Amino acid sequence: MKHIFQKGTDETKPVFLLLHGTGGTETDLLPIAGMIDAEASFLSVRGNVSENGMPRFFRRLQEGVFDIEDLVFRTKELKDFIEEAAANYGFDPQNVVAVGYSNGANIAGSLLFHYENVLKGAILLHPMVPRREVALPSLANVPVFIGAGDNDPICLPEETNELSSLLKDAGAEVTVHWESFGHQLTRTEIEAAKAWYGKQFK
Numbered sequence: 001m002k003h004i005f006q007k008g009t010d011e012t013k014p015v016f017l018l019l020h021g022t023g024g025t026e027t028d029l030l031p032i033a034g035m036i037d038a039e040a041s042f043l044s045v046r047g048n049v050s051e052n053g054m055p056r057f058f059r060r061l062q063e064g065v066f067d068i069e070d071l072v073f074r075t076k077e078l079k080d081f082i083e084e085a086a087a088n089y090g091f092d093p094q095n096v097v098a099v100g101y102s103n104g105a106n107i108a109g110s111l112l113f114h115y116e117n118v119l120k121g122a123i124l125l126h127p128m129v130p131r132r133e134v135a136l137p138s139l140a141n142v143p144v145f146i147g148a149g150d151n152d153p154i155c156l157p158e159e160t161n162e163l164s165s166l167l168k169d170a171g172a173e174v175t176v177h178w179e180s181f182g183h184q185l186t187r188t189e190i191e192a193a194k195a196w197y198g199k200q201f202k
Contacts, residue, residue: 001046001048002026004042008040008042010039011091013039014040014097015095016036016096017042017098018033018042018099019105019107024101026045032190036123036197041091047074048074048077056103057078057104057107058074059071066131071107075110078111079111094117094120095120096120097119097121098124100125101126112136112144116137116139122145123196123197126154126155129163136167136170138170139170140172141173142171143200144173144174144175145197146163146174147185148178149181152182153183155183
């Protein structure tokens with residue numbers, strides 16, 4: 001998978017897995033990673049699916065309707081890539097925190113839904129529920145931050161609350177931060193994620 005890896009100045013910190021939104025690239029979330037923890041290493045990945053020339057992490061049938069078969073395949077592809085990158089770059093695959101926005105948040109959520117111990121934590125910015133009617137693995141002691149918009153036209157508040165409940169039921173420690181700026185990222189949202197990260201990963 002096309003990616004950028006940069007070793008941080010403190011290798012005891014979690015490695016950020018950066019996952020862009022639809023139409024983004026592996027450079028999109030680099031400033032956000034720097035805002036959250038400038039000392040951490042990061043692995044920033046470009047999605048392998050193209051939708052009308054726009055990179056994505058998995059196919060969709062239409063807005064808000066995921067191609068579940070492709071989602072499952074691409075989720076495993078990403079999990080395998082994390083393990084491969086950990087071996088190549090010499091970081092601990094058990095010390096990875098995902099930072100994903102929109103489509104990237106959805107594939108990060110799918111990692112949590114499908115695999116135990118693949119993420120140490122996750123910052124999900126405007127995510128949707130990746131799958132329904134599946135049994136989640138144990139997410140005990142996995143902290144998850146959800147950045148959401150109470151007027152987000154793509155990820156409705158009901159969707160955010162449902163995702164939060166599903167993750168909590170699987171044992172995750174979920175914090176939801178609400179904004180009122182639709183689907184866009186805001187500085188205050190990132191600052192809230194930074195404050196949350198500082199408490200979880202001192």
